Amino acid sequence: MKKSIIVTLFLTLVICALPFVITPFVLFMLTEVLIMAIFALSLGLIMGYGGLQSLGHSAFFGIGAYTVAVLSEHVTSIYILIPAAIVISCLFALLTGLIAIRNKGIFFLMITLAFTQMLFLFFRQSDLWGGADGLGTSIKPNLGFTELGSPLSLFYLIAAFFVLTYFILRLFVNSPLGKGLKGVMENEGRMIALGYNVKKYQMIAYVVAGGLAGLAGGLYIFKTQFASPDLFSVHMATTVLIMVFIGGLGTLFGPVIGAGVFIFLQNYISTMTDRWSLIMGLLFIVIVLYNRGGIFQLVQLIGKKLLPKKNVFAHKKGGTTIELNESGKAE
Amino acid sequence: MDLFTVNLLSGLTYGMLLFLMASGLSIVFGLMRIINLAHGSFFLFGSYVAYAMISRGMNFWLALLLSTMSVTILALLIEKFLISRFHGNEASQVLLTLGLIFVIGDATLWIWGGDFLSIPVPSLLDFSFAIGESSFPIYRLFVISIGIICAVLLWYFETKTKVGMIVRAGVDDMEMVGALGFNIKLIFSAVFLFGAALAAIGGVLSGPILGMYPKMEFEILVNSLVIVLIGGLGNWKGAFIGAILIGIIDSFGKIYLPDASVLLIFVVMIIVLMFKPTGLFGRVES
């Protein structure tokens, strides 16, 4: 707890100081980085700590965004908008989680992808909220004592949410619940044998991650003032997945770094060529090839080759081991 | 009643196109335990290549053959240089194929642009027949029969041939097949290429019906995923039943529930998964 507070305070200090040393354009980009960092943090939670690979995380981002965009016609108070974005995203996570979390690995990935595509098609087709054209708004977030209009004030608002998210997740991953979640990711079967209700852990992580992604989506509307069905796209879901992978799985700060690197790369490369999508795909492949596959897998492979050998060796030496092969099929 | 028949046949046509795509996806999963997310890209790439050939005056059937071959070569390269490097590491394989979607998708956008394109119906099949007051293009009937022929061939291949037997055993226990002295890597490659070829055929055949446009691969992919989730992963039978179901639901949904039609297949998926988490024909993994 103490360490978390110190780290968070340090982070706050850095962020507060940043606008004094950077240009307005970098500030503009940094605002986006922080939003995407919250988004990536939430996916990092279920992937790096819950072991759930989701290709549908953009669903929550989109839901949060549309919640704020739709409600902003009636209210501007962030004390209503932000909780609404979080709660509705959590609810969607709860409902889809009931079906998706029953299934493991690749099934989870496919089902989350299907749900996201469902929302994408629905929001694109429905006349309700702008359809394929999207939904614009001119919201100035109301804090109760003031309305935020300037890019700087918006930056600080989003930074505050980012720091809060980071702090809460830090507590979460170090708590008994978070450690249990890590155990689920490391070895699900063993956790079940130890008496943990594994699905419950995954569900909690999934709902928390959904809520945080919804928060990111809501903040995104404050910045862009525009909700589009593309927020639900697989492209969006992949983007955040790549951010998490660039930064590295299983750490909290990884996804934050990943979001930063990705957005700066995207902005830089997009000014030079239209082929960002192609480069992004190649980048992703390279990351998978060398980051997860390369050295890491090599070490694992060597380990796997060594262990069984040792096992066989010990077996031969084993004293009065009795091995009969009368009917040896079922086991 | 005539309209009903026409809708039914339209649904079947779409279903068979999806079947060609989904069966490969499912068989590859059954054997290799990976979902090739770029499978939809094979579908779309196949139809773009065929379009390029046909628009330059090539015969439809030759273009079908050549584009299927070029997709197979593409799949061979992908399997050889990317996927096979991660043997046994499903997560990395899936993520690799996700990256490939963007590479292939953006490359096709680069080459063929973002407009809606379509392949003309081959002149041999360019006529319709009457169903009462309505008429139905013979080309679509041809697509339906190709789908059914493929299903029959898959059934024959799986149950009557030695290679089919090995593949079937491999779905149950890959290690055992390896222990019996069969070359697992070769079987993997062959099945992967076969799946890609099926997707390419589906893509080319869909050219005159669905056309081609950017990001179409996502739609095809997700529909195929829904199909295999409903039908059950790992075998072509689930894909066949699932594809017919989705094709028909989609076709009738557009008529009777136009506002909700895009949601309909997902509703079906949710209902099936609620009662059978492994799909209609899925096996329970122990």
Place this chain on the structure above:
Amino acid sequence: MSLMKVEKLNKSFKAIHVLKDATIELKPGERHVIIGPNGAGKTTFINCLYGTLKFESGDVFLEGKSIKNIPSHERVKLGMARTFQKNNLFVDLTVGENIYLAILSEKPYKMNFFKSLSEYADIKRETEEMLLQWEMQDRKNVKVKNLSYGEQRVLEIMLALCANPKILLLDEPTSGMSPSETVRTTELIKKIPRSVTLLMIEHDMEVVFSTADRITVLHHGETILSGTPEDVRGNEMIQEIYFGGGARNHA
């Protein structure tokens, strides 16, 4: 009064009938060993007892109550724990973290969040005690994948004991161990307090006869005999089918 009673368990995998009316009874505190040739269905039996596998017919009673419909993760609360034939550990975590996780599963605060796990004193203390009892203090901060195979087997048992079980199911605890590791582990197993009832699968006959109060012989999925070690030694049929082949080759 028996602690656990298993009645006429039947289990098939496709066409293979693995367990045929398998029956067993455990008295509180006893050390009960299941022996039988490879493929006799021993592991399947344990898996069915623990709820890891479902079975077609029969019933499992714990303290007189049927538990066959209770999911395996809830059986820990009823006082059951198990180890696996193949090591099933958190290989990328340290020994200490493995034990934390095992102890945590019994704690009322296991679902808490906000307070850091390292701030709970009781779990720290219990971890140290467990390490001391099993002579693993110096391995606390070693990642499990860097332990020797024998140490990993021991850690298996430690994790299972963390839940304070009434019944502990051990699936070949000494398999794959060197002779010295086997001796050491057997001594540690004997030190497990009698408040824990042991049901064990074991191949090594020295381990079997030095630990067992009762032995059940499983043959082709049937429990053909349950008795004291003397009963088993004295039974001609057992000698014939069990010691007839392999033991001589090995001895």
